[in-house]
Amino acid sequence: MVLSGPLRERHGIVTSQFGFLRRLHDHPGSRVAALAAESAVGVGATSKGVDRLEKQGRVLRQPNPSDRRSSLLALTDDGSQLVDAAEKTFTDGLAELTGNTPDDSPASATVHTVSKLRSVPERGQIGTPTS
Known part of the structure; x- marks a missing residue:
């Protein structure tokens, strides 16, 4: 990883x-x-x-x-x-x-990071109901 x-x-x-x-x-x-x-x-x-x-x-x-x-x-x-x-x-x-860069503002970087991290389990349907 x-x-x-x-x-x-x-x-x-x-x-x-x-x-x-x-x-x-x-x-x-x-x-x-x-x-x-x-x-x-x-x-x-x-x-x-x-x-x-x-x-x-x-x-x-x-x-x-x-x-x-x-x-x-x-x-x-x-x-x-x-x-x-x-x-x-x-x-x-x-x-x-x-994909953040050091130039990103802390607030923008945080929002971007959380969004990216949330998308990983969503793409794999981790934690979603199966039926």
Whole structure:
């Protein structure tokens, strides 16, 4: 894929891992459930993804002081540096995928990007009733 290939080649991660890391960069102290809800991925799959990132030394699980049953997630220094490095790769790939250029205004680029991204599942009739 336009996004995962370059992320894997240059940074050793795929798009879903970048999404998790990016979310934690912007929202340190998130719980797995919040990360799952934001990513529209099940809690189990998100937890496994976080486990992988933790084993790679990119994410830390810290005890949640208000709920012993859950953990709060934080990026390690390595994870934070990875997000910063992968951001341009991701942004460039997204621009290539949607046909945006750096000259596009942020609002115009956002509308164009959302429109393009919505058209992909629509063309494949993903999520539409079969009868």
